[in-house]
Amino acid sequence: MKELIEKMQDSKIITYFNELLTNGQMFHSTIFSCNNQTQLENIVEEIIRMTICENHAIKNDGCALCCKFEKNNLLNLIRIGDGVNLIKKESVNELITSFSSSTFEQSSLKVYLIKNVENLTETAANAILKLLEEPPTGVFAFLLTNDRNQIISTIKSRCKTIMVEERVVDLDIDLELLDLIQNNKKNEALLYSENFKRKDKKEQIEILNQIYKKEILTNRQEVAEFFLDTILEIKRSSYTNLIIENFFIKIFEAPIWK
């Protein structure tokens, strides 16, 4: 079977799976790949809830099954692995046993989540392979990974793969400024400061504030005060360009960085 891989953003993934579910075309086994473990777990938990939901609703619609999901009270949902430690064959066997037991109504869905697939030992991976090869009716697998290259090809070839596009966080911008300052990149900073001036006030304050909180306070008190003063000036002023120019001049000539 050819591998099916698609790269998508969170919101697109939700609508995509909503369509699959409402059209009865849901994949039996899906690998979700993303570097950001928190983002990965959040998006997959949401899709699992939608899968289990009586109406496959995009948002929790308060149906009995959504409520049980919220309370973590579903017998037909099994999660194995903690995203960090190795997953042994015993865990997979338990999963298989509980899915074949008669505690479930025949009609109800069964869902399992593995976080993360790369943590399966070789024997555990082989055990799960059987379940993937012949998925029983109504069983859906959600396999998480930070790096799909670490998953054995026999597992990959039996699953649809969704590459979850990592969300860009504001932190990247902050780190750029921090890098410029700490490594004394004056020329690049000039360009940065021009872009910085064009940002709205709220964003300017947010960037300075996050750097102040992240790095500077613990290291150099004078710099911390300089950041705080600048933030305050930007807050109070209706014309911030001069303040920003002043900030970029001072921050590079200041002996406090040496």
Ligand SMILES: [Zn+2]
């Ligand atoms: Zn529901």
